[in-house]
Amino acid sequence: MMLLETTKLTRAYGGVVAVSQVDFQVREGLITGLIGPNGAGKTTLFNNMTGLDTPTSGKVYFKGADITNRSAHKICRMGIARTFQNIRLFKELSVLENVMVGLHFKTGKSSTTGRVMAAFLSYLKVVDEYELMNESAIKWLEFFQLESLKDELAKNLPYGHQRELEIARALATDPTILFLDEPAAGMNPSETDSLMKTIRRIRDLGITVVLIEHDMKLVMNICDTITVLNYGQNIAQGTPAEIRHNPKVVEAYLGKEET
Amino acid sequence: MGSIAEFFQHLMNGLTLGGIYALIALGYTMVYGILKFINFAHGDILMVGSYIGLFTFDAIRGQTMGPWTVIAFFIAMLAGMLFSAGLGMAIERIAYKPLRRATRLAPLLSAIGVSFILSNMAAWMWGTKSRKLDYPFDNSPIYLKGVSITPHQILILAVVIVMMVALKLFVDRSRIGKAMRATSLDQDTAKLMGIKADKIIAITFAIGSALAATAGFLIALEIKVYPSMGTMTGLKAFVAAVVGGIGNISGAMLGGILLGLLETFGVALLGIPYGLRDTIAFVALIIILLVKPEGLLGKAEKEKV
Numbered sequence: 300m301m302l303l304e305t306t307k308l309t310r311a312y313g314g315v316v317a318v319s320q321v322d323f324q325v326r327e328g329l330i331t332g333l334i335g336p337n338g339a340g341k342t343t344l345f346n347n348m349t350g351l352d353t354p355t356s357g358k359v360y361f362k363g364a365d366i367t368n369r370s371a372h373k374i375c376r377m378g379i380a381r382t383f384q385n386i387r388l389f390k391e392l393s394v395l396e397n398v399m400v401g402l403h404f405k406t407g408k409s410s411t412t413g414r415v416m417a418a419f420l421s422y423l424k425v426v427d428e429y430e431l432m433n434e435s436a437i438k439w440l441e442f443f444q445l446e447s448l449k450d451e452l453a454k455n456l457p458y459g460h461q462r463e464l465e466i467a468r469a470l471a472t473d474p475t476i477l478f479l480d481e482p483a484a485g486m487n488p489s490e491t492d493s494l495m496k497t498i499r500r501i502r503d504l505g506i507t508v509v510l511i512e513h514d515m516k517l518v519m520n521i522c523d524t525i526t527v528l529n530y531g532q533n534i535a536q537g538t539p540a541e542i543r544h545n546p547k548v549v550e551a552y553l554g555k556e557e558t
Numbered sequence: 559m560g561s562i563a564e565f566f567q568h569l570m571n572g573l574t575l576g577g578i579y580a581l582i583a584l585g586y587t588m589v590y591g592i593l594k595f596i597n598f599a600h601g602d603i604l605m606v607g608s609y610i611g612l613f614t615f616d617a618i619r620g621q622t623m624g625p626w627t628v629i630a631f632f633i634a635m636l637a638g639m640l641f642s643a644g645l646g647m648a649i650e651r652i653a654y655k656p657l658r659r660a661t662r663l664a665p666l667l668s669a670i671g672v673s674f675i676l677s678n679m680a681a682w683m684w685g686t687k688s689r690k691l692d693y694p695f696d697n698s699p700i701y702l703k704g705v706s707i708t709p710h711q712i713l714i715l716a717v718v719i720v721m722m723v724a725l726k727l728f729v730d731r732s733r734i735g736k737a738m739r740a741t742s743l744d745q746d747t748a749k750l751m752g753i754k755a756d757k758i759i760a761i762t763f764a765i766g767s768a769l770a771a772t773a774g775f776l777i778a779l780e781i782k783v784y785p786s787m788g789t790m791t792g793l794k795a796f797v798a799a800v801v802g803g804i805g806n807i808s809g810a811m812l813g814g815i816l817l818g819l820l821e822t823f824g825v826a827l828l829g830i831p832y833g834l835r836d837t838i839a840f841v842a843l844i845i846i847l848l849v850k851p852e853g854l855l856g857k858a859e860k861e862k863v
Contacts, residue, residue, distance in 0.1 A: 302648060349750065350749070350750075351746060351750070354668075370748045370749065370755055371746065371749035371750050371755050372750075372751075372752050372755065375749070375750055375751060376752045377753035380750070381750060383747075387744055387746075387747045389739070389740050389743045389744060389747070389748075390743065391739075391743055392736075392739060392740065392743065396736060396739075399733075399736055400736055400740040400748070400751050400753070401735065401751050402735050403733060403736070403751055403752055403753050404751075404752035404753070405752075428732065428733045429731055429733065432733060432736075468751070472751055472752055
């Protein structure tokens with residue numbers, strides 16, 4: 300059984316079909332790459348798998364359960380986390396607080412409104428929860444060596460650190476599967492190298508990674524399997540070596556050779 | 559009366575008035591922060607809370623004034639807060655939530671409708687005659703170097719300070735408070751972090767409404783309780799929230815206090831006729847919108863391209 304899969308997933312915006320009949324599979328424990336030219340529907344596919352968008356037709360299954368129409372917070376609580384192509388941190392919160400938000404539902408037991416009122420009254424309990432979040436958040440910051448920046452506002456971090464912080468925040472939700480949308484975008488070669496190491500370390504934690512990326516060096520280096528989208532359709536999947544030599548893929552990227 | 563004593567007298571009066579505005583302004587600003595929407599029924603939620611508090615107090619206070627009446631006063635205040643919190647959540651659920659994906663004007667109109675419904679219901683059920691809340695304690699002023707301070711003013715200031723500190727701690731230091739701030743900064747991303755945004759929004763309405771009820775109950779001692787009491791008070795608190803920077807909690811506190819001081823000193827020192835007192839807030843609104851439209855503590859929003 301696949302950890303996550305889509306069956307005949309289609310997302311149309313009016314007459315524009317962004318994703319068409321896509322069967323996409325993610326095998327547990329591997330790093331899966333999702334590549335394709337601009338506008339191929341990669342991010343749309345991500346949005347439909349993480350609850351930010353609902354498919355026009357088709358299904359999304361996670362651990363065998365149909366999650367097609369579930370809301371984003373439920374999908375997150377099941378163990379799916381993601382980052383964004385254009386970093387979406389809580390800019391006005393501190394680095395530490397960003398990660399703490401990721402820990403939100405893990406630290407709360409049953410957050411009924413009654414419990415909130417109770418927490419409001421018993422300040423001690425609130426402090427307790429806060430300390431718990433604080434400790435776990437620091438651990439994730441240490442994973443990325445960001446702990447010295449913990450009190451900085453997220454918006455003041457350099458670009459590379461913002462990317463790392465977004466991943467740290469996603470990891471704080473304790474996911475089974477992590478979606479990274481162009482994690483290397485805008486990074487210089489040395490930042491990309493360290494990102495590759497980080498992604499491997501994340502895999503070694505037992506987390507399945509799915510990534511969209513245009514940096515072919517990164518994709519070919521770390522992905523165990525690659526799926527290629529073009530014009531919203533799944534045109535190929537296989538190992539990096541297979542993909543590299545697949546004529547359809549070469550055509551999608553470079554155009555057809557004149558004969 | 560020396561001029562310094564006079565100054566402190568006005569300062570004291572201004573601070574109590576401002577504290578009340580601040581409590582109400584917090585509700586506007588919190589809801590705006592999370593939904594980008596002005597809850598124009600906020601003043602009427604305050605009115606309902608004041609009535610519930612007043613009824614509770616009259617029912618339980620007994621005949622003679624004593625320590626019990628003070629306790630009864632706080633129980634009544636709590637009853638008003640709880641009722642308003644529930645009312646605020648119910649209004650959100652019924653009148654605003656279904657419109658969340660509609661145009662921005664739709665929930666605004668819905669809020670104005672709710673405001674009319676509440677004030678008319680109150681007039682129908684409880685009559686239009688204004689009622690006064692009896693003092694739970696002896697309110698003869700204490701004189702301090704020529705400045706007269708009533709126990710009631712001390713009570714207001716104490717309650718306002720406790721509420722503000724509690725709210726600030728809650729928002730800054732608690733798990734739910736953090737989720738609130740995250741939701742107000744980016745609702746979609748907050749959901750991706752497993753935060754139930756709908757629940758956070760409901761909690762925001764509950765807290766804002768409870769604070770409004772507290773403010774209403776406190777002013778019931780000075781001005782009276784009547785079905786349209788929320789309109790002007792609510793509008794002024796809204797101005798306070800905008801002046802401070804709408805969406806910003808510290809801004810609402812600052813804006814409220816500033817407005818209270820402005821009204822008091824405007825009449826006392828600048829010689830603005832008492833009848834024009836209510837215009838001060840709106841002149842302040844116009845000035846702030848011209849000079850610093852994002853408010854004193856607000857941040858200018860950059861248009862996304």
